Amino acid sequence: MKGNGKVLIRYGTAITATAYTVGGFGCIVSWTSPALEHFKNNSTDFRMTTDEISWIAPLLPIGFIIGYLIIPMIINRFDRKWILVFLALPQIASYILIVLAKDIISIYVARILGGIGYGSGSSALVVFLSEIATQETRGIFLSFHKMFFSLGIFFIMFLSTYLPYYYLNFTIIATMSFFALAFIFMPGSNYFREENEREEEMNMMLKLSEKGKISNLKNDISKETSGIKNDTIEKVSFNFKIKESSFWKLVTVRANQRALIIVILSASQDVLSGHTIVRYFSHQIFTYNESFLTPAKSSLFLASIKITSAFICTQVIERVDRKVILFNTLFLGSLGMGIIGLFFFLECFKVDVSYFLWMPIFGICLYEFMLTMGIGNFVNIYLGELFPHNLRGLAITICKVTSEILSFFSILMYQIMIGLVNTCVIFWIFAATNIILGLIILKITPETKGKSEEEIQILLNAK
Template identity: 25%
Template sequence: MKILMRADTHYSIVVSGKDYDKPKYIFSQVLAAVAVSMGSMIIGFSSAYTSPALVTMENSTRIDVTSEQATWIGGLMPLAALAGGVLGGPLVDYIGRRRTIIFTAIPFFIGWMLIATAEIVHLVLAGRAICGLCVGVGSLAFPVYLGETIQPEVRGTLGLFPTAIGNIGILICYVAGKYLDWSQLAYLGAALPIPFFILMFLIPETPRWYISRGRTEEARKALQWLRGSKTKIDNELHDITLCDTENRNESSIREILSMKYMKAILISLGLMLFQQLSGINAVIFYTVKIFKMSGSSIDENLSTIIVGLVNFMSTFLATALIDRTGRKVLLYISSITMTITLTIVGTFFYVRDNLHTDLSKLGWLPLTSLMIYLLGFSLAFGPIPWLMMGEILPAKIRGGAASICTAFNWLCAFIVTKTFYNIIFAIGPAGTFWLFACVCFVGLFFVIICVPETRGQSLEEIENKMTGTKARTRRLSSIANIKPLPSGC
């Protein structure tokens, strides 16, 4: 058998077989995913903080908080995260993915200490702004780091670790919020950056960033650590180097917004839009108040704990399924689930408030619906937009484009969070939840028409498809029984 190829073409030959198709859960990759995801725990805690904290803060004798200031305490974090998203793009490109992530730990600690020791509301707002800035930087840097370090076979599963551990942060906040006031809860928030800071020193920078800086030997060491000491990495390192050679020039804003890359950016922006306009941050930030508003017969603090537990468990379901079913199927299920449950919650409020019907016997319905809503959200629309941002954005523009997408995500989060009460006042609780349901329904068609499937594909393969570039790296995945060539051939 002869294989003829052009001299300038690189082939990665992979022999198919069950030993080669198994996911490779190497300890070093799992450690990297856990270390980075500890930052997501802080993000989850920061997002959930206002739900239990505002209730005790408004009743506190130590600090005076008006209703308008309370909305800013909730809304300032995503607004500051918008700025962090803009700042994070240049940082991950110039100082590296790992250093950018490490540098968020200390400001996180400072921000939480400002909140914990505050005696005037302006210090609380300052602390929320600092934490929000770090949230924006981290939410950009985490998926970029994981997308560049984890093997395609397990990138879906390990790429969901930030969401899973972020949901642990939400659950911790809800459970602790039942027993701690706003200040004590902030001290707990200040403790979370410490293990995050320590773990980040145990993992390397991404090989792709080292290659982009011409530091080939450091890239080799980092890739060898990530893949295991016995793994052959020459082909993968060659692919990364080849891709970097083609994308060596720094990208400008004009190039980022060029038609070549626009498809990938618009898909990522669309996923971010539908993620936030599904109303998730309104539900997370104001869970306690939503249950008070519904008149649920179940204690509102206990309800938030149950919601946090469901949110946490559902991500592990997504982790188990994403590399088996793919991204798109889970997004379909997520959209349909959220549409149905939000419609039910809206109908509950409409029947109770407009038809003046006694629904006290159905006090369990809002909790059950929101539990299923969060199950659907955490299954796909929560983690997958961030995961796919690290997958589909081309290497040359990844930092800048991820910055745009992250900033846009937090802009949408700020709008939803800050205007939630205003929307309720304008169209009522029923109209508000129906509005979110309509957004989720439209999101389903966006996924069907626009979103590609990326399961099991290398970043180079995804980039070739997204940009329409003819692949220079080709995999021959069904070569078997190749015998030595007879002499004289």
């Protein structure tokens, strides 16, 4: 019973923290659509021009990037729990400022403030979840990140269908405040981390005792795990302070180099396989000639697909090897993109597509289902698994900023290419990019399911 109680505490802490941090992240991203419609209808107490309204959406990613850059400066100085609690203040304050806004500047400030809060919070959450989880639940907890992000998007889409703009904002404030206040009473990451370290030591001793080589293997493991540090000390400790920094350790230690390459390639695959385009241009993709789904229904349907996929992933992530999941979702996701491309190819050559109207919807749902279960989810899993706990904050920042930059250029190139080539070419490029990057990641990434931090570092350090 006592063991079950501890498990429930871990799950309760993970769910509560993820609900308001990443669920809120999904809310603030999805909030843009109903809010812009409200502003364009001149339904506010103050007037806004079209140019002023056009700045509301792009200010959020600017806030995200600032938030990502803040995390490395604070993540190793305070308990992760209290960082998440503190970051709830700008998150909730951004919505309060929107409700009280009397001019466009207040909306701008709210968007940047919310971006900072959620950018920092979502990054800190990856570190927090990786520390409170056991080896058996680490993948599940890190999968909550994607699931609650999708729930946040669906939450706003659903509420905006039935609630007026101001009631929508009040509902968000009340919901996020409830989870943030509940999280204050949950244990911190230090409590769970100390318990995990004791369990890992006991498991390691048990494994070693079964082989009858406790003393020798303890020394071997000590050499392997400290070898990473010793290599760094021998190679870079020339009395230069920069060579003792987290960044230097991240780019000079073999295990960290490999981990960084893996997460950057994972983030690149997530963006360049078409995910960003589907997120921002799903209405255009769904509203092709004779489409039988309205943009609103298509968005809700797609959000439901993502939630279902993310939930299934939490059920299988610790039962099936990571690389098996990645391999299968890789090819099925590319198949989805290929099907979309095939439809637009047929349409381009004036083929009667009346019997194939299902293809874009099926293709995009297949792609999103597989991406959510696969690389879209594994970016956060690998960020939480592949790095030593003191380097995760910096690694997350590099990965997230890289993702934002690639997203910007992806959107820019899509809008340029859509006028130069047929739509089918673009989606086939997405499918090919997904396969190429996915195969590279599968080649260089070790299997991490059920492995301790020390075991993962040894695997990454292996030639």
